[in-house]
Amino acid sequence: MNPSTITDIYHVLSHTYLTFDETDDEWMTSGISSTPFKSLVSVALSTMTTSKRTIAACKALYTKVATFEDLRDIDEQTLVQCIKSVAHYNRKAKNLKLMAKQIIEKHHGQIPQTKEELLGLAGIGRKCADIMLNFVFEEPSIAVDTHVFRVVNRLGIVHTTTAEATADLLNQLTPNEYKRHAHEWLIQHGMKVCIARKPSCTHCPLTSYCQYFNTNE
Numbered sequence: 304m305n306p307s308t309i310t311d312i313y314h315v316l317s318h319t320y321l322t323f324d325e326t327d328d329e330w331m332t333s334g335i336s337s338t339p340f341k342s343l344v345s346v347a348l349s350t351m352t353t354s355k356r357t358i359a360a361c362k363a364l365y366t367k368v369a370t371f372e373d374l375r376d377i378d379e380q381t382l383v384q385c386i387k388s389v390a391h392y393n394r395k396a397k398n399l400k401l402m403a404k405q406i407i408e409k410h411h412g413q414i415p416q417t418k419e420e421l422l423g424l425a426g427i428g429r430k431c432a433d434i435m436l437n438f439v440f441e442e443p444s445i446a447v448d449t450h451v452f453r454v455v456n457r458l459g460i461v462h463t464t465t466a467e468a469t470a471d472l473l474n475q476l477t478p479n480e481y482k483r484h485a486h487e488w489l490i491q492h493g494m495k496v497c498i499a500r501k502p503s504c505t506h507c508p509l510t511s512y513c514q515y516f517n518t519n520e
């Protein structure tokens with residue numbers, strides 16, 4: 304896709320959607336990302352799980368733990384009981400305890416701030432690492448989830464088959480001025496308009512740029 308078209312798409316998105324901190328999105332208002340510790344644990348719990356279920360697990364967990372030491376030391380069965388609303392809770396409980404141990408022992412209790420080091424933590428994949436970089440460490444890095452993947456492929460910004468390849472390309476193709484909030488706008492577009500089952504193209508401000516729309520019109 305022509306770079307100027309990509310810029311135009313982001314221009315429209317940025318004038319269509321608010322950023323997360325401008326909304327009353329429950330993820331932002333529930334307090335589950337109010338500290339770097341909570342951000343990392345919450346994002347690790349969120350994979351393959353709805354926001355509602357993630358928030359329930361996080362709220363239960365944060366009544367018991369506030370630091371990586373707490374997380375390392377919490378009884379595993381107690382941890383499992385707290386996070387039972389998320390997918391793969393047994394595996395996530397083991398990973399959280401291991402991740403806490405890694406951060407304490409390898410990183411002096413501080414969350415590492417490079418993508419490579421974040422990816423070395425138990426239970427942290429590419430999307431989680433990009434979210435931490437973008438939202439906690441303010442290093443523009445577009446996280447690709449199922450919504451972002453679908454939207455940018457339908458638009459034709461990328462033609463990819465994996466989230467990782469999409470993230471690599473999207474981070475190359477997105478103008479710097481839009482990188483910081485691109486994930487937030489694209490995810491909202493995917494949830495509200497360009498929905499998985501049937502995109503609501505008649506309500507979409509991007510039809511003139513969209514390869515899917517112009518191919519299936």
Ligand code: SF4
Nearest residue numbers: 497502504507513516
């Ligand atoms: S025109 Fe349709 S397919 Fe294209 S981005 Fe908009 S909603 Fe999605």
